[in-house]
Structure formats: C-alpha cells, structure tokens
Amino acid sequence: MAETTTSGEATNGRSSTLPEEFLEQWRDVAYNCFSSGHKFCREVCPVTQVTRDERFTPTAFHANVIAMEKGHLSIEDVAEDYVNCTMCGACELRCPNTLFTGDFYRFRQRTIDVVKAMRAFAVEQGIHQKNWQRWAELTDRWGNEPVLGWTRETSGSKVRAWAAGLDIPTGGETVLFADCEAAFKRPSVPRSVALLLRACGVEFGLMDQQWCCGGPMWETGYVDIAHKMAEHNMIDWRKTHTKRIICPDPHDYITIIEHYPPLDENFDEFEIVLAVDLIAEAIREGRLELGTPVQRTVTYHDPCRLNKRLGVWQSPREILRAIPGLTFIDVDHVTQWSYCSGAGSNLWVEKPELTAEISRRRIAKAQELPGVDGLVSACPWSERPLTEQGEAVGMDVFDIFEITAEAAGFEV
Amino acid sequence: MATAIADSVVDELVAICGEEHVFTGRSALFNRARVPAPFPAHRWDAHIPQAVVLPVSAQQVSEVVKLANARGIPVVPRAGGTGLTDGAVPLRGGILVDVKLMNQIKEIDLDNRTVTVGPGINMLKLSEELRRYGFIYPDNPASYPCSLVGGRIGTSGWSLIGGRFGHARDLVISFEIVLPTGEIIRVGDGGGPKVRKSSSGFQLKHLFMGHQGTLGIVTEATLELVKHPEAEFSMFYAFDNYMDAWRTCGELARSSVATLAGVVLFDEWKVAYLRRDDEAYIPQDDSAKAVVAAAAYGFEDELRAGAKRLLRIGQASGGKYMGDEISQGDWWSRHDRYATPQHGRTRDGQVALMSWHCEDAAIPYPELPKVREKWHAIAAGLRERFEMFDDWGMFAYTNGAFKPWGDYLTEIDIGIWESKWDEESWEAWVDAKRELARVSIEHGGSITACHGSCREGEVDLVPLEMGGGFEVMKKLKRVLDPNNIMNPGKYLLDQAYEEE
Amino acid sequence: MLVFRLSAQRPPKPERVTDVVVTRLEHVLEVDPDLMRKHVAQQDIPNWDMHRIVSARWEHIRDIHEQWADSIVLAGEGSELGAGPPEPMGET
Numbered sequence A: 001m002a003e004t005t006t007s008g009e010a011t012n013g014r015s016s017t018l019p020e021e022f023l024e025q026w027r028d029v030a031y032n033c034f035s036s037g038h039k040f041c042r043e044v045c046p047v048t049q050v051t052r053d054e055r056f057t058p059t060a061f062h063a064n065v066i067a068m069e070k071g072h073l074s075i076e077d078v079a080e081d082y083v084n085c086t087m088c089g090a091c092e093l094r095c096p097n098t099l100f101t102g103d104f105y106r107f108r109q110r111t112i113d114v115v116k117a118m119r120a121f122a123v124e125q126g127i128h129q130k131n132w133q134r135w136a137e138l139t140d141r142w143g144n145e146p147v148l149g150w151t152r153e154t155s156g157s158k159v160r161a162w163a164a165g166l167d168i169p170t171g172g173e174t175v176l177f178a179d180c181e182a183a184f185k186r187p188s189v190p191r192s193v194a195l196l197l198r199a200c201g202v203e204f205g206l207m208d209q210q211w212c213c214g215g216p217m218w219e220t221g222y223v224d225i226a227h228k229m230a231e232h233n234m235i236d237w238r239k240t241h242t243k244r245i246i247c248p249d250p251h252d253y254i255t256i257i258e259h260y261p262p263l264d265e266n267f268d269e270f271e272i273v274l275a276v277d278l279i280a281e282a283i284r285e286g287r288l289e290l291g292t293p294v295q296r297t298v299t300y301h302d303p304c305r306l307n308k309r310l311g312v313w314q315s316p317r318e319i320l321r322a323i324p325g326l327t328f329i330d331v332d333h334v335t336q337w338s339y340c341s342g343a344g345s346n347l348w349v350e351k352p353e354l355t356a357e358i359s360r361r362r363i364a365k366a367q368e369l370p371g372v373d374g375l376v377s378a379c380p381w382s383e384r385p386l387t388e389q390g391e392a393v394g395m396d397v398f399d400i401f402e403i404t405a406e407a408a409g410f411e412v
Numbered sequence B: 001m002a003t004a005i006a007d008s009v010v011d012e013l014v015a016i017c018g019e020e021h022v023f024t025g026r027s028a029l030f031n032r033a034r035v036p037a038p039f040p041a042h043r044w045d046a047h048i049p050q051a052v053v054l055p056v057s058a059q060q061v062s063e064v065v066k067l068a069n070a071r072g073i074p075v076v077p078r079a080g081g082t083g084l085t086d087g088a089v090p091l092r093g094g095i096l097v098d099v100k101l102m103n104q105i106k107e108i109d110l111d112n113r114t115v116t117v118g119p120g121i122n123m124l125k126l127s128e129e130l131r132r133y134g135f136i137y138p139d140n141p142a143s144y145p146c147s148l149v150g151g152r153i154g155t156s157g158w159s160l161i162g163g164r165f166g167h168a169r170d171l172v173i174s175f176e177i178v179l180p181t182g183e184i185i186r187v188g189d190g191g192g193p194k195v196r197k198s199s200s201g202f203q204l205k206h207l208f209m210g211h212q213g214t215l216g217i218v219t220e221a222t223l224e225l226v227k228h229p230e231a232e233f234s235m236f237y238a239f240d241n242y243m244d245a246w247r248t249c250g251e252l253a254r255s256s257v258a259t260l261a262g263v264v265l266f267d268e269w270k271v272a273y274l275r276r277d278d279e280a281y282i283p284q285d286d287s288a289k290a291v292v293a294a295a296a297y298g299f300e301d302e303l304r305a306g307a308k309r310l311l312r313i314g315q316a317s318g319g320k321y322m323g324d325e326i327s328q329g330d331w332w333s334r335h336d337r338y339a340t341p342q343h344g345r346t347r348d349g350q351v352a353l354m355s356w357h358c359e360d361a362a363i364p365y366p367e368l369p370k371v372r373e374k375w376h377a378i379a380a381g382l383r384e385r386f387e388m389f390d391d392w393g394m395f396a397y398t399n400g401a402f403k404p405w406g407d408y409l410t411e412i413d414i415g416i417w418e419s420k421w422d423e424e425s426w427e428a429w430v431d432a433k434r435e436l437a438r439v440s441i442e443h444g445g446s447i448t449a450c451h452g453s454c455r456e457g458e459v460d461l462v463p464l465e466m467g468g469g470f471e472v473m474k475k476l477k478r479v480l481d482p483n484n485i486m487n488p489g490k491y492l493l494d495q496a497y498e499e500e
Numbered sequence C: 001m002l003v004f005r006l007s008a009q010r011p012p013k014p015e016r017v018t019d020v021v022v023t024r025l026e027h028v029l030e031v032d033p034d035l036m037r038k039h040v041a042q043q044d045i046p047n048w049d050m051h052r053i054v055s056a057r058w059e060h061i062r063d064i065h066e067q068w069a070d071s072i073v074l075a076g077e078g079s080e081l082g083a084g085p086p087e088p089m090g091e092t
Helices: A020-036 A046-051 A058-069 A090-094 A111-124 A130-142 A180-185 A188-199 A215-220 A223-239 A250-259 A275-284 A304-309 A314-321 A344-350 A352-367 A380-393 A400-407 B007-017 B026-030 B041-047 B058-071 B123-133 B149-155 B204-208 B242-253 B268-281 B300-316 B324-332 B365-385 B423-442 B458-466 B469-480 B490-497 C047-068
Strands: A174-176 A244-247 A271-274 A297-300 A374-377 A396-399 B051-053 B075-078 B095-098 B105-109 B114-117 B172-178 B184-188 B217-224 B231-239 B260-266 B290-298 B355-364 B389-398 B407-416 C021-023 C029-031 C071-073
Touching: A020 A058, A020 A111, A020 B355, A046 A352, A058 A111, A058 B026, A090 A111, A090 A304, A090 C047, A111 A215, A130 A215, A130 A223, A130 A344, A174 A188, A180 A188, A180 A380, A188 A275, A188 A396, A188 A400, A215 A223, A215 A250, A215 A344, A244 A250, A244 A275, A250 A271, A250 A304, A271 A275, A275 A314, A275 A400, A297 A314, A314 A400, A344 A352, A344 A380, A352 A374, A352 A380, A374 A380, A374 A400, A380 A396, A396 A400, B007 B051, B007 B058, B026 B051, B058 B075, B058 B095, B058 B172, B058 B184, B058 B217, B075 B217, B105 B123, B114 B123, B123 B149, B123 C047, B149 B172, B149 B217, B172 B204, B184 B204, B231 B242, B231 B300, B231 B324, B242 B260, B242 B290, B242 B300, B242 B365, B260 B268, B268 B290, B268 B389, B290 B300, B300 C071, B324 C047, B355 B365, B355 B423, B365 B389, B365 B407, B365 B423, B407 B423, B423 B458, B458 B469, B458 B490, B469 B490
Parallel strands: A174 A244, A244 A271, A297 A374, A374 A396, B051 B095, B075 B095, B231 C071
Antiparallel strands: B105 B114, B114 B217, B172 B184, B172 B217, B231 B290, B260 B290, B260 B389, B355 B407, B389 B407, C021 C029
C-alpha cells in the first residue's frame, strides 16, 4: 500500500486544517495515542479529575490532531480546549507508550509538546486567550512575568530586590536563577536558598538582569517572546563567564534544559543544577547542619515539574527527614502522579476557578493525613494556589527551602 | 452526518442540566464519538452525537430520557468510552448522556461490606479511596485504570482475577437504572440494595448486565467491599510447545486451589510477538514457545499452601519455571504492555503504529487448540491481502467466576495500521470479524466473553448464537423501549420494531 | 543528582544484542533503530529522560503490586520451591 497522507479527501472532501509542517512533527505522536485508545492518562490528569470533560483529556488533545488533519475540526473549534492543561506530565508518563516502551522504541508520548504546539498554532492564527496575551505582552515589556498583577512592574532591574542586605555579587562562575514568581511574589524562597547555599559553602552570584526563563511563554504559545527571554539570559550569563546555573524552581530548570539548547550551539558550556539536589547533597555530606527543631507535622507535595517531569522525588524527602523535630507523613511519589496544584502552564491566569478546585482537592488530601497541618512543596508556582486554599482550612503551606532555612537557624 | 439538533431541544436540555453541562460545539461532539480501536476514523462524522449532556443526578437523566422519548431523539449513554464493542459509539446522532460527573462515593458501609457509587467512577480511583479502610474493589479488566463502573455494568465486564473474586456482575450487588421511558428503578437480586442472593420476582439485575446501554442508563451502583489481600503469588512456566502448555493450563485451572485467581495461556504467536519488545518482557531463550501464568491471592499462610500445590503441577508439567523477576514485574504490567502501537510490524519488519483490536470469545477448554488454529488462519488471510493487519497472538484466560475451570476468555490481538483504512480494508475487516465469531459459535462458545458483540461483522451472528433467546431480547427491547430511542441500532434490535 | 550537561545527554553508539535489539545505556534494551526508518521515526530522547522512564516503570509496577496485596510470595529460584519468608519486591 502506498504511503499517503491521510487528509480524508477520499471520504468527505474535506482538507486538513493543520499545515503539513505541523503534521510532520506531530502526526506520529498523535496516532501513537489515537491508535492505542487506552486512556490510562485520564484518571491521573488533574484537569480531568475535576472537569470530567472529554474535550480536555490528553486523548482529545491528540485525537484533535487527527480530526483536524481530516478536516473535521479547525483551530477555532479547539483553541480554548487546549487552555485546560497544567502540563504536569502525568499523562505522558503514565501512558504505556512511555512507561513500558518509550525507552525501548526511543519514542514516547508527548502530550505537553502537542499542547504547546497547538497553543502556538492558535497564537499564530491570531487566536489569543485574553489574559495570556496580556501576560505575554507585559512579560515582553518588563522582562519578567506580571506576577504582582497587571500594574506592578516586575522589571529586570527590580528582580534582585529580594536579596537586599545579603551582599550577593553579580554574576560569576555560579549563578542563582531566582524565578519571577519566587523573586517577586514569594521572596522568602530565594532568600532561604541563598542563605542555605552560603551555609553549605557554595559561592554564587545573581544575574545582572534576570529575565523570565521564558517557560510560560513557550507554554502559552508566545514562542518569539520566549526566544527573546532565553537569548537575553544566556547573554547575561556569558557576560561574567557563568558556567553553572542553580535553579530552585523546577519550572526554570526544565525550561532551560528543554528549550535553551536548540537556540545556542555552545550550550554545553553551561551546567544546570537543581537547588534541591544541592541542598540534599550538602546535608548528606555533612556540609549543612540542621540544628533548630521545627516542631510541626507536615506532608510533602511532589511538584509536577520535579516529580513527574524530571523524576526527582528523593532529594526533597531526604531533606525533610533530616529536619529535627519534624514529623513527616509521606505520600509516595507514584500516588502523587495524580496530584497537582493546578498552577502549571499559567492555567490560573486563564481559568482561576479550575486551578482553585485542583488546589482545594490537593489540600483536602493533605488534611486526610493524621495530625497534618502543614504542606511542604518545592515549587513557588504551586505554593500560590496551595497557600490560598490552605488558608481557607487552616493548612499552612511552606516551601521546602523556607522550612529548611528555619531548621538551619535562619530567620527569613 | 447527523443534522444539528433543534434549538428548542437544546433549550430544554439546558433547563434540565444547566447551561454549563450541555454541549453542542464540534470538539465536544467529535471527542465523544469513539471508543478504542478500531474506529472508522475515515467516517468519523457519521458517529458523532448531536448534543452532549453531563448530568449530575438520576433525576436529570430521567428528564433527558423523557424529553428524548417525547421528541423521538436517540439517546446514547457513555461512561468511560473505553469499551471494545462500540457500545458507546453513536449510530444515529442523538443526545449523548455522558455520566462522568456522577463519580462520587456516596456511602461506605463496613457492616454490610458495601460501597455505593455513581456510574462515572473508575475502579482504580475507587480502590485508592477504599485502601484506608483496608478494602479494595477487585474488578480488574485490562482497563482497570480507566474504565468506569457504569460501563462495567453496560458490558458485564470480565476481571482477570474473576476466578477468585468474581466478575462485574458478581461484584455489583444492585444498581439504579433509568429505563428508556424515564422511570427510575432499582435492580439487584431481589429487593434490598444490599441483598446478594434472593429468589423474589424475576432476576432483573442479570437482564441489564451487559445491555450495552440499550435498556437504560445506570445512575448509581452498590458494590462489594473486598478485604485488601495480604499476599499475592504468581508463577510463569515456559514450554517448547503449545499442547503441553494448554494441558498444564487446564490442570492448574482444575486444581481446586481456593486462592487461585486466574490462569493465563500465551500461545506461540503471542510469545513471538512479545519478543518484539524483549526489554520489558525479560528475554527468554528460544525454547520458550508458549507460556502459562497463574496468580493467587489470600492470606499468606493459605497462599503458601496453595502455591505449593500449583508449583507441583508446574514441576510435573515439563515446563520451565521462568523465575521470580517476571513474577515481580510482569504480572501487573501485562495490560499496559501488550497493546503498544509501536509493536506493529509491516511485512519487512519495520515498526508501524498500529491499533490494538482484541477479539474476545468465550471458548470451552477442549476447543482452545482448534480455535487457535482457525483464528490464526483468518488473521493470516487478512495479512496476506493487506499489510495493515498484524497478528499479535492469542491469550486464553480462565473465564469462570469463583471457579477457574470451564471456559476461557480467548483473545486474538490484531494490530491494525489505522491510518491506512479505506472502504476495502474496512469491509475485509468486517468479514474477518464475522468469521472469527462464527468459529467461536461452531466450537460451542460465545462470540464474546466480556466486550459485547455489537460491532459490525460479529453482530450479524448474534441471532445465531442466541437462538430463541434473540426473540426474547427483541420482545424485551420493544416493551422497555417502545420508541426505540435508547442506543438505537445496536444488537440488530431495530428488528424488534419491524412489522411481522 | 540531576546535573544537566548537554554533552552528557547524547547516548553512546548502539551495541547489538539480537538481530532486532540493541543496547546503548546500561541495562536498557532498545529496538534496532533500523526498524524505525520507514514509517515512524525515533525521537531525540536525552539520557536523563531515558533514565526517568526506566525508573518510573519499576516504581509504577511496585506501586501496582502494593495496590493489590501487602506482600508478594515468590517461589524462589533454584531453592526449595515455596519455602522461605516472603521477599520484598523490586530492590534494584
């Protein structure tokens, strides 16, 4: 049988509503899902757990590509559906095509990439989500995301304000990348990280003008702005011959390792490392002492970018178990494949009620654990909605670096 | 392609379910048309509904059904849409009633050992909740992580460990159903929703088990709570020929070991297929041609005693024990692993993305070897004509509830390169389905152990299989659904409305 | 520790295991890439992602076993079948 494109013209005369370049990239991945029909992704998807709506399932996100190829659907029909995703990665990890044979065939499910591609295609076609568009425009204008609202500027010149009084130099061989949300909205996080790194003997500086890593721009379809952010950041690193970038926020880490290399043929100059791994290692090797008891009963929230997307779940638990006085009630990281805060890919900017419900359920799960009144996360983006939902029911939400800094005797 | 639904109907649906739960947009319709393969994607628009509702109560479902009756509009119930016989695929447009929002756990009754749930709940998610009480809901098909309780009733599903814990029809004690004319009734074994065995009146629960949504819409179900097993045992034996494996499979199934939950026979084509993916399967030497696996659950002491008996049978069989690693890994990975699209191979051995079609007859034990020969011949015939079909081998699983001996869920898995569908290959496929079904009937079996037999090709032989029972089916359908609105066109039941 | 260095993400050259299977990373078998020439192309999966998938698989299987039973009874290779205390699963 001849190799043909499957544009459906044999049956209904409709032609594809997706350009051939898009299909060349995503057709196989879409058929890999469509052909399987297993749908093991659904009950781990935080959006599906809440909405129960098949339009927003990982399976629909792939089936739409086939439907659009056959001319049944157009981007106008589906653009808004693709908003409903936190890009947590549960679906593409749990999918048997990844979990059981992704390594054997060097071909795994890529729901996140499909959603990114479709969101970018929508933007290219002039279909914008109102708040995401505004968010992108302000990020472009200010250099960092408008995490303090539409009118409070978050420029590159203000992004180091959290470090006041810490005398951190500019640039150098190792740089701490402090993430917009953390730097502006939850400054106790980068402050805690800075103090902890210092206590472990790690020398580091801050970028001259840190801009948004570009992640949410790639995620919401504003690819040109993302490129601009990335290029600026790499120029900044090179200004002081930076070799190592420490990321406290897994969103930045995964954005940099996935999206920056294709933009820069010398990217191998850089080494990217997670702060949570560094701190865990320092504790393990005795370079960081946690001498101040923290008398709390807490559980840990595996952030999606860290657990599902990167497979990092041991370091944070190691850290928590090293904190004196802490009663740590764990929920294993595989069970947490179906957990999420709902904040990812800026879902909360477009669909705040959906993020709120996903977070509410996450807090409720923590409340079910005996004696737990504190939830520790390791991602500032998750901590925004989790904190809000936690407040409503008396569940305190901490960032792991905040609570570790406390245990190290720091007041942040 | 179904025409757009009248605005007045949409308004009435909105009045019943609320605006946020009524959909007529194209993506809502196109994404509720199909179930797993094969789906005629080249005729996708022939299978979309005209409107979708996501009700949250039996009352809402009832009112939607009454509206459909009044206006003569078809209704198609849809739970997970993970069924394998097109039960949830609309044939005539209509109002698709999607029950996924009805996924609450309404009551856990530890004294009566029951849990009452909405039809939209998934078994794995249910078991996650039950775990803290020390219970599990052990209805375990391949779709355990994604199928929903409503669909388990709609298909009268099979469980891999039904030999120990029973199948869906045994684990579902009673349920509430909205009849095609809108009445809400409760069916079970007799009256009280938590009674397991009764002789009062007709046994109505069994009428609705496996109805494929043609006799109503389930809105609540009361299920068994089963104690979370203390221990699990599984063993795998490899044989250099099929007949020895088949004999051993039968002996194990007839062993009468009380903790035995299921036995699985992998034929030579299946073992060869699994070798395509050695990495997950744990490489075996060439002499392994057919495999038998058995699994048991229970308290550790009774399990060890039972395992010893099973292992004695294995040792005496001439097969080779395949080791502990496969028991630790494979037993719970099979359903994830065996239907991967990239396992498809063209004639020249190239990887092609293929859908998994699973044909699932119920075949009496003595007939397994012959059925295997005939089925593989049919698959070979397809492959010869069209490269887009690929034989992925056969499984036979113990099919009896609580007693593993008897008939077997006999499955041939056929890979289908779906992007290549056209009318000619589709017709050849439908013919093959019919022939596979015919073999099952000729050997004293049933077209389907658990999927249902609504699909093109196989459905043509349902009257043959049912005999006089098909007339009873038609009479019941006509009585319960006088206007033929409930999932019309399924099971040839349009014939119920033809004038004599 | 997940230290990312781009050059460390490229897999080594494949070594043949059978006529259809090769290996690049330790303990990880892969399909002969020659079989994915015509109809579906392989993806560019960095080493860290391959390791993530392999680890996740065993973690998932362990989790599923635990969902169904508190412990696994194994027959025991090469030893008295059925004898001995139950072994914990998957200590890799």
